[in-house]
Amino acid sequence: MRKEMNRLTARGLQKEIKGKTYNSIYNRDFQEAIDKALAKEKKRVFSFIYEGQTYYVKRHLANSRKTFWRKQADLSYYREFVHLYAVSQQLNLAPPLIRGTDAYFVMPAVGKNLQECLKETLQPHSTIAQATLRNGFYLAGQGLSTLHEYGFYHGRPALRDIVFDREEGQVAFIDWEMAPYTSRIKPYILDLLIFVHSYFREEMNLDWLMDEARKGYCQVPGGTTRWKAMMDFVKRHKVLLHMLHPLEGLGGIDLRAVRYMEGFLES
Secondary structure, X not given: OHHHHHHOOHHHHHXXXXXXXXXXXXXXXXXXXXXXXXXXXXXXXXXXEEOOEEEEEEEOOOOOOHHHHOOOHHHHHHHHHHHHHHHHHHOOXXXXXXXXXXXXXXXXXXXXXXXXXXXXXXXXXXXXXXXXXXXXXXXXXXXXXXXXXXXXXXXXXXXXXEEEEOOOOEEEEOOOOOOOOXXXXXXXXXXXXXXXXXXXXXXXXXXXXXXXXXXXXXXXXXXXXXXXXXXXXXXXXXXXXXXXXXXXXXXXXXXXXHHHHHHHHHO
């Protein structure tokens, strides 16, 4: 399956599943709840509750100008559809697809994203223990490395796209629309750079959490080699990265995060 997934082109993905309907569970009441939610909500991504469980719906196309700017909006939908199904079935590292059609797909809520978890720790009465947060980042690194070991690449594994179920001690990767098929940068290096950079965008001054993620990533077979390749890539482009430093006043947090990331990787 891994090799088959990597060989499929975006058009191949569309041809593979277009016109088909996928159901992991189905009953009339649940379908009626989906239909009512679709009729009520105008957003592309929204949630609804059915029998005490929160579900998320993602429409094929957005009702906003963002659709105009996304040249491959149609193909990216099918790309995400297939990746969610494959990764959830093979590795349990994505939310399970409950229902999928050409118009929308439905999946359950499976936790809180790591960006929200980080922000919650700043609250006066935060319920997230330090050990729990450490475990979440360790599992995120381990999960990302497992994806890479099995030939899956997310394309944008930022903290907001990694959800953590504290009770179950599991992570899942969401929003697979950017999953790459071709890139001048090796896809696992691109994934790692985006993951680390997204952490330092939060400006939390908690390097030990990213260190937990690094440990988790390197624990998976091949992880240490891939992590080193990412560090070597940063070293080869050090001059270019340093040229960005004077532009931080214009680039804001995105460019500051690049400097923070460099400092972490060099320590």
